[in-house]
Amino acid sequence: MKPLLYKITGVWGNHEGSMLLWVAILALFGGLVAAFGNNLPLSLRAHVLAVQAWVAGAFYLFILVTSNPFLRIASPPIEGRDLNPVLQDIGLAVHPPMLYLGYVGFSISFSFAIAALMEGRIDAAWARWVRPWTLVAWIFLTLGIAMGSYWAYYELGWGGWWFWDPVENASLMPWLAGTALLHSAVVMEKRNALKVWTILLSILTFSLSLLGTFLVRSGVITSVHAFATDPTRGVFILLILCLFIGGSLALFAGRATSLKQGGLFAPISREGALVLNNLLLTVACAVVLFGTLYPLAMEMLADFKMSVGAPFYNLTFAPLFALLLLAVPFGPMLAWKRGDLLGVTQRLLAAGVAGLVVVAIVWAWVRGGSALAPLAIGLGVFVIAGAVTDIVERTGLVRLPFASALHRARGLPRSAWGTAFAHAGLGVALIGIVCETTWNSEHIATMKQNDVAHVAGYDLKLDGLFQRQGPNYREMIAEFNVSRDGKSLTVMTPSKRSFTTRGSSTTEAALLTRGASQLYVSLGDATAEGAIAVRIYHKPLVLLIWWGPVLMAFGGVLSLSDRRLRVGAPKPARAKQRLQPAE
Amino acid sequence: MRRMMAAFVALLLLALPAAHAVQPDEIMSDPAKESRARELSRELRCMVCQNQSIDDSDAPLARDLRLLVRERIAAGDSNSQVLDFLVARYGDFVLLKPRFERQNLLLWMLGPVLLLGGGLALWLQIRRRSGSGADVPPPPLTADEKTRLAALMSDDSKPS
Numbered sequence: 001m002k003p004l005l006y007k008i009t010g011v012w013g014n015h016e017g018s019m020l021l022w023v024a025i026l027a028l029f030g031g032l033v034a035a036f037g038n039n040l041p042l043s044l045r046a047h048v049l050a051v052q053a054w055v056a057g058a059f060y061l062f063i064l065v066t067s068n069p070f071l072r073i074a075s076p077p078i079e080g081r082d083l084n085p086v087l088q089d090i091g092l093a094v095h096p097p098m099l100y101l102g103y104v105g106f107s108i109s110f111s112f113a114i115a116a117l118m119e120g121r122i123d124a125a126w127a128r129w130v131r132p133w134t135l136v137a138w139i140f141l142t143l144g145i146a147m148g149s150y151w152a153y154y155e156l157g158w159g160g161w162w163f164w165d166p167v168e169n170a171s172l173m174p175w176l177a178g179t180a181l182l183h184s185a186v187v188m189e190k191r192n193a194l195k196v197w198t199i200l201l202s203i204l205t206f207s208l209s210l211l212g213t214f215l216v217r218s219g220v221i222t223s224v225h226a227f228a229t230d231p232t233r234g235v236f237i238l239l240i241l242c243l244f245i246g247g248s249l250a251l252f253a254g255r256a257t258s259l260k261q262g263g264l265f266a267p268i269s270r271e272g273a274l275v276l277n278n279l280l281l282t283v284a285c286a287v288v289l290f291g292t293l294y295p296l297a298m299e300m301l302a303d304f305k306m307s308v309g310a311p312f313y314n315l316t317f318a319p320l321f322a323l324l325l326l327a328v329p330f331g332p333m334l335a336w337k338r339g340d341l342l343g344v345t346q347r348l349l350a351a352g353v354a355g356l357v358v359v360a361i362v363w364a365w366v367r368g369g370s371a372l373a374p375l376a377i378g379l380g381v382f383v384i385a386g387a388v389t390d391i392v393e394r395t396g397l398v399r400l401p402f403a404s405a406l407h408r409a410r411g412l413p414r415s416a417w418g419t420a421f422a423h424a425g426l427g428v429a430l431i432g433i434v435c436e437t438t439w440n441s442e443h444i445a446t447m448k449q450n451d452v453a454h455v456a457g458y459d460l461k462l463d464g465l466f467q468r469q470g471p472n473y474r475e476m477i478a479e480f481n482v483s484r485d486g487k488s489l490t491v492m493t494p495s496k497r498s499f500t501t502r503g504s505s506t507t508e509a510a511l512l513t514r515g516a517s518q519l520y521v522s523l524g525d526a527t528a529e530g531a532i533a534v535r536i537y538h539k540p541l542v543l544l545i546w547w548g549p550v551l552m553a554f555g556g557v558l559s560l561s562d563r564r565l566r567v568g569a570p571k572p573a574r575a576k577q578r579l580q581p582a583e
Numbered sequence: 584m585r586r587m588m589a590a591f592v593a594l595l596l597l598a599l600p601a602a603h604a605v606q607p608d609e610i611m612s613d614p615a616k617e618s619r620a621r622e623l624s625r626e627l628r629c630m631v632c633q634n635q636s637i638d639d640s641d642a643p644l645a646r647d648l649r650l651l652v653r654e655r656i657a658a659g660d661s662n663s664q665v666l667d668f669l670v671a672r673y674g675d676f677v678l679l680k681p682r683f684e685r686q687n688l689l690l691w692m693l694g695p696v697l698l699l700g701g702g703l704a705l706w707l708q709i710r711r712r713s714g715s716g717a718d719v720p721p722p723p724l725t726a727d728e729k730t731r732l733a734a735l736m737s738d739d740s741k742p743s
Contacts, residue, residue: 165634276702283701286693291690298686305675305676306675307675307676311680312679
């Protein structure tokens, strides 16, 4: 029998149910705005909810017309269709809802943007209303993507964690645009500048969510021809896409000029840094968008089949992010309006030195090899140290006595802490990525009982192979005794499961976590003589790849709990008067 | 069709079933050549899979391609000769990193052009705007405003 959890999560393990989850979350967000939007001006709230309802209406129609989840099957299979074994994992319970909470959550900022355009009025208060919603969506999307990445890492059996697959890109693009939106909304809130751009980003972010839904749901990714043979669903989503993106951009084109430009700033300033952040993130997003769509366009228009894969993105996307990370520590330390780059550089000297020292140490430790890895690790350290420097400066930890620094730390806005955590998270993730890709050691062999494999200082002895019956599968388990320097550590039990209902099998890798590093064992095919193909990896600091995003999300939560967002935007004067007479 | 649909929910888990790419019997005896083979494998697409390199895929075709790559390397081909050989056989579809050629120019140049163009445009605009307004000092206070300010300041200094 399939465990209960998978019976529930299996609901969104297919197209119809997945769309049902989509609209359920859309409805949830609409409901939240209606419930918690008391402090919004009435007309704005009405407009936001109306736009939200339009989006919902379009997708309800989509479900009704093309993907009815309640259709009856003429002859139901006796044992059920069963859920694909790869999906029978706790990951399916967490990852899709998280991802959708993020994806669909951006519909709120979209609705706010459209409402603002319809009213022709937009100000700092608007940005303050939008920011928490965007932040919530961003937190979920960050966690959702990280979670999906870790799931792929342990479930697929060869230790990859990001594949630049179009399906992944579909979730990465809204994340990049959403991150840019978060930052430009800060400028708008604090300095009343970048209004037009922020509106445009809100529209683009949700458009990318819709585009992602189209790419994945229409099947155009798998094959242009599959799309051509059964285009009903794809064409319907394409229509929704054109309607909302086209409509909102037309509205934007018509109304944007009426929005007044706000505060002025010099190129070197906090605003300038946030503009740079936006530039790099949007270009990175455009690169991913192009990489995803270019092969489709070439096949459709020129009948030329080509691929765009990981090596392309590594060459084009990575430099953009390196630039971005280099600029990250400077941003929060620059003053608004007009910053002093030289002064900030001096204040970041310690962080820079820390980065360089780490470069030197790593360089000496690995003795040559690629210069890129030590430099990238140094960059990661610089970003983390920069975030720490920012907090130290703000609290006066070095200048002032400890007690008053502590007092100031408590008084520091939570959003400042949030910024520091989120930025440090970037550095942490970078270090993890570099260490995993550069110093990953791998051992592939056919092993018999009592064979020993040596990987990165660990000795793995194959004790034997066993069979076991699970709730809805049979599995073959290999038992490895892991030791280091003659000291036995633990037993690792990777397995291969075969599912009878579907006649398919999965590989369950065994993971041993030591600090942030992991030992990863997965099984291949067994040979007739009782030997088995084994792949063993040692992945140094691999967990940092996911601790980074968790830190980022934590920073987002801190920011979300900032007093200024909790207290909310200034209420209209009318409401105040009504509350006063008791005095 | 169903496969592809569910793939979204699982990200790409469905499309990429448990994989055991390089098999023990494929590995070349010369570690330098083997590492070249691995490097090349990561740039070559398994044509029957969804966006998987032959290094990651356990499809029989991927295995054939891996063996083919190793064969060419053993025969003394350089990396680019191996790639040329495979492109001649299977077309550009086999390359995960598109070549820097005329039809791919837009793809490769988009990032740098956008970055430089966008950066330049933004810099000019911000400078023009800040130059036109930010440096001008605010107009001096009128006599009326000065007296109001003085009144406010003195009011503030008194303990309340």
